[in-house]
Amino acid sequence: MSARNFRVAGQRLPRMDGIGKVTGKHVYAADFTLAGMLFGKILRSTRAHALIRRLDTSRAAAMPGVRAVITAADIPAVRFGQAVRDTTVFALDRVLFMGHPIAAVAAVSLEIAVQALAAIDVDYEDLPAVFDMEAALKSAVLVHPEWATYKALPIIARSGNISGRARIKAGDVEAAFAGAHRVYEHRFTTALQHPGYTEPRAAVADWDANGNVTVWTGTQLPFDTQNTLAEILDLPSSRVRVIVPGIGGGFGGKLRIGVEHFAALLARKTARPVRVITTSEEELTHSYPRQATVVTLKTGVDRDGHLLARQGRIVLDCGAYAGSGPATAAIALQVLAGPYKTAALALESFAVYTNKGTSGSFRGPAGPMANFAVESQMDMIAADLGLDPLEIRLRNIVHEGDRGPSGEVLRAVSIEECLRRAAAAIGWDDRKPAPGRGKGIACGWWMTTGGSSGVYVKINPDGSATLVSGAVEIGTGAITGASQILAEELSLDLADISVTGVDTQAAPYDYGAQGSRTAFSVGNACLAAAADLRRQMFAIAAAQLDAPVEAMVLRDKHVVAGDKSISIAEVARISRLSGGGLIAHGTAISPSPAYDPGRLENHPLPAWNTPSFHAHAVDLSVDPDTGTVDIHRYVVAQDVGFAINPTYIEGQIEGGVAQGIGQALSEEIVYQDGKVMNANLTDYKMPTALDVPDIESILVECASVAGPYGAKGVGEPPCIEPPAAIANAIAAATGFWLPSLPMTAEKIARELRARRK
Amino acid sequence: MSRRILNVVINGERHELLIEPHWTLLQVLRGQIGMMGTKENCLEAECGVCTVLLEGKAVNSCILLAGQVEGRAITTIEGLGDPEHLHPLQAAFIEHGAVQCGYCIPGMILSAKSFLDENPGRQPTRQEIREALAGTLCRCTGYGKIVDAVAAAAQRMAGKEPTP
Structure with missing residues (x-):
């Protein structure tokens, strides 16, 4: 990307809404x-x-x-x-x-x-009520006895308390298990986690x-x-x-x-x-917390640790209404396959009703739950076979042109670079056995959901540009990022771009602040709008400069043709007098890649658009008496395709990891007989400034085909790997894996005491 | 319920307000005066977004009865600096990328100010900054860039680095 010599895109510029936010002038819905x-x-x-x-x-x-x-x-x-x-x-x-x-x-x-x-x-x-998600699968108590009368998306397979069942299948798992060197079966549970927006x-x-x-x-x-x-x-x-x-904040909630x-x-x-x-x-x-899940995995490997077959099942507790549960459960299937080559897959998801509050799609929905299971089990297999956890991953990861779980061809694959760089940064080769201290690694992949975006871009008579978008700036800096792209394309400075508020009556459609896609899709729509504006400006400039359109470029806020030029402001003024002003409608949509429909059953999100790859590594200590985990260092190597604004990408990584640390170690909405036992922010334990270490970010840039300047989705991935990376480090420190989130000090201490007896 | 008069100085301005005895300072700031920079969330002093300064010390305005601030001086985020004259903490939060959604930021900045004012002229350690900010939850940033910003502002406020 450096060949393009960007002035605005890729720069660490301050966010456009920063001053309003630090002075208390930014108005929130609650204000x-x-x-x-x-x-x-x-x-x-x-x-x-x-x-x-x-x-x-x-x-x-x-x-x-x-x-x-x-x-x-x-x-x-x-x-x-x-x-x-x-x-x-x-x-x-x-x-x-x-x-x-x-x-x-x-x-x-x-x-x-x-x-x-x-x-x-x-x-x-x-x-009579049903609270346990696995019991609900076969319970005579139906949360919705009238379920069959409800309308639903045709793709969704339902039955009784099951609000959605999806499958991914490839190859013959039974035959592969029969021929495997070893077959491992494990069960994992994850808890209800609140998005925690302030x-x-x-x-x-x-x-x-x-x-x-x-x-x-x-x-x-x-x-x-x-x-x-x-x-x-x-x-x-x-x-x-x-x-x-x-x-x-929102985080899906x-x-x-x-x-x-x-x-x-x-x-x-x-x-x-x-x-x-x-x-x-x-x-x-009663909000939309991350669903609790039960994940079971059966994985067959050869003597060298190559994955031969995986059977996986995720049961996801929707609560009383399906919410985003059916789609979330289905997304888990791609995560259960992982960024790995596995010839035989039989993956199945169940979203189930229970008599509890409805849950929802918190950041990276189903990502951390399924990744926790897959990446914990990878380390368990490595330990059993006497392999280095990094090595077993390197032997199984996908590479450029390999096929993903839906049969799609994978492009811009960077998982090896992510793993190697995270491992190098944490000092993976320097793992001296020290009692109570360990390093862990985990990796994964995630989609950039496409979804369409429209923007209007108007050039004002002072030469500035106004971006009209229906996309919500949720805090990520995505709109600042999209504006950097717009400024770059129009030869403006970021300070020349202003953004109108979000208003469904005035703004073009946007798919919304979800799925790691705002900077990606709005950025693409800005590229399209800028191309249209260049055409409009060049047509006006052609008459003014008496020069051919083909010779024109935008440079330093001017239309330039050889040694002639006219300012963008002047072109905008001329357009106002002659043609109603300069305005363009830019649009973007990212269709999913071609896939093999024969592998999928009832899957509402069949193949991932522009996947990103990432690896996390952590160095921590476990207190032998209290079970308290103390994280010394935490490293993330994430492929962002192109870093539109590195500062806010680091911000996404640091914040996502903090949420992942919370999910890993402390956060759980505790239900007992249908009642939430910790409905306050003292007993529901989100990480404070004392609980999160300084997080080290490595931005890998393996350019995508579909994203603006090669960008990939950034926002959701950082919260996916922390539970697994931390579980693996705890195992390195203690010798055991806790298959149950959150891995509280209490659970760890109980296990430590049981093992001392 | 019988109302009473409250005299209070907010950001240097005297206010005479008619309040109900059970109202909190947060309710008065947001509901009576319409100063929305002080944020509202848990109302149980658990999250810290409502932090203001009472005679220079950070307090949770959501559990402070308005009657308790009779005759005293309150500083809110609106009183710290304005867009043309940002306080070094406000400037540092922007420069270091410490702001995302921004909802906790007024409370975070005022907690930091209270802490730095208690330790004038001394550069705090990162751990000390973390301890000082532990009462305010931020769900966006993971705190690292906030600690960076407070450390940089501390240097600037101690005169070790010129304000740009």
């Missing part, structure tokens, strides 16, 4: 208010599975200051959902989990709204005189939220406008509708603006 606004609160079930025998809101509705109380009886009877349309706004005649919304109140103050919730009378009749989910809704609603919300997917709101409100989507003022619908329904009932914001307790009992 947004309107005059005369009411405050909404949600009444939630206190039972895990029960019939609602009586629901009486009359006392609450009569309280001074209460402006509306609504229940399922007051709103359109609609079921919504991504893969399966199983979800209702409020419980109907039956609550499906503790925390299930039953009613909503709007009042003149938050205090009165809270008091009104206590005045709603609910009589329950408890029903801004609660918040929305303000207001209806205008023509029956249109505007919702200001911190959503990652404004267009998806617009559509879902339209369904719930029974309106054409053009009458629903979603504006994202600013968003205080703010993809699907959260509180927007409550605000919109209450605002419609009261004819007043209504704000709804979640509490930490609501976040930990």
Whole structure:
């Protein structure tokens, strides 16, 4: 890439929204208010599975200051959902989990709204419940007895409590197992993990005189939220406008509708603006945390540690509604194959309903869970065969032109470089046995989801450019990155680019802040818009300069043709007078690669677009008495294709690893009999500044074909490998693998004590 | 509920406010005055995004009753610096890539200011900075670049590096 001699792209420039964020001027959804606004609160079930025998809101509705109380009886009877349309706004005649919304109140103050919730009378009749995901596979208790009547995407295979089953198959695993030198079988479990965004989910809704609603919300997917709101409100989507003022983190937890619908329904009932914001307790009992899973792996190898066959199964606990569970479970299958050549695969996923809160697609959905299993088992196999953990990986990894699990041809494959560089940085060859100290390594791969992006780019008469995009700047710096690409292409500085806010009414479509794709897709759309703008500017300049278009380039904010030039600002002014101004619509879509459909069953994301590769290495100590893990060094080598802004890519890596350390060592939403036992941020343990070491990032640049300047998706991968890398290092330090996340000090200490006896 | 008068100095300006006795300082800042730079999240002093300075010391405004600050001086992020005159901490957070979503950043910067002001002229270690910031959760950054920013600002504030 250096041959292109970039001025703006690839540079460590400060993010465009930085000053607003450090001065407190950046407005987030939780900061947004309107005059005369009411405050909404949600009444939630206190039972895990029960019939609602009586629901009486009359006392609450009569309280001074209460402006509306609504229940399922007051709103359109609609079921919504991504893969399966199983979800209702409020419980109907039956609550499906503790925390299930039953009613909503709007009042003149938050205090009165809270008091009104206590005045709603609910009589329950408890029903048998199912909490264990494996039990749910065969349980007579159905979370949705009417499941067969629900609409769903045609690709989704469902049955009873199974909201989605998918498969990837290649070769003959049974024959391969029969001929294998050894066959290993292991079982792993992973826990429910909250995305942990620091801004609660918040929305303000207001209806205008023509029956249109505007919702200001911190959503990652404004267009998806617009559509879902339209369904719930029974309106054409053009009458629903979603504006994202600013968003205080999301990590996948703010993809699907959260509180927007409550605000919109209450605002419609009261004819007043209504704000709804979640509490930490609501976040930990009813949000979209990373699903808990059970993964079983059976892997056959030859004498030299080559993988011959793998049978894998992931069971994923969706909670009471499918949410993104069916797709998440299916994505796990590619992760279970890993960045490895394995001739025979039989991989199967089950997304299952239980009587618990709905879960969702937290950053790298299914990635860390499946990777934890695969990469822990790789080390177990290496240990059994007496192989170096790095060596067994190098013997099995994919290379350029190899086929992936769906039969797709893999391009820009860099896993070997990632492994070697991470290993070198951590001092892999210098692993002197020291009691209680060990190094671990893990690697993986992940997709760059495509999804289409549109942008409008306008050149202003002062020579600056305005980027109009429906893409949400969730914090990654993706919009700064896309703007760097735009500035590069237009020969402008980053300071010449301004970005409008996200507004579904004004902005072109964008697939949303998800799937490691914002900088990638919006960057590509900016490339397309810039190419169009060059054509427009060159046509105007041709007349002004009396020069052929073919001779023209943009250089230093001018259209240049040989020794003649005209400023972009002047061209923009001419265009205003003669042609309505310079504006372009750039679009981008990244189709998935060709694959072998014969390998797949019921898989909604069959083959990965522009995969990235990564390796993590860690050096840590385990306290022999307390089991406490102390991480000394943590190294990531990640293939980013092209580093559009290295500072914020490092930021993605460091933040993702911190989340992975949390998942590895401390984070778990603990359920007992359907009740969350730690619904506060003291007992739900996210890493603090004392729990995360300085993380060392190595940016590998193996250019992709599809990304802007060769970029690949960056955001999700860093949280995928930490649980496995840490598990392998703990094993190096202690001699045992803990197959259960989180690997708390308590679990480690218990195992250490058991082994001393 | 009976209201009472609160006299408080916020970012150097005197305010006379009518408050209810159970209101927190956070509620007054955001709800009464409309200063939204101080952020709201857990309301249980667990996450630190609501941190402000009370007579220069970092406090969680979400659990401080407004009545407790009668006659005292509060500094919020809006009082630290403005876009044309950034405080060295604010400038360092931008320069070192310490800002992502930014929601924890006002609290993080004020926690850092309280800490650095307690230790004037001395360059803190990274571990000391981490301890000082451990009460504020950040889910985006992994903290490393925040520690870099605070260390750089400490140097600049101690006069060891000129403000650009």
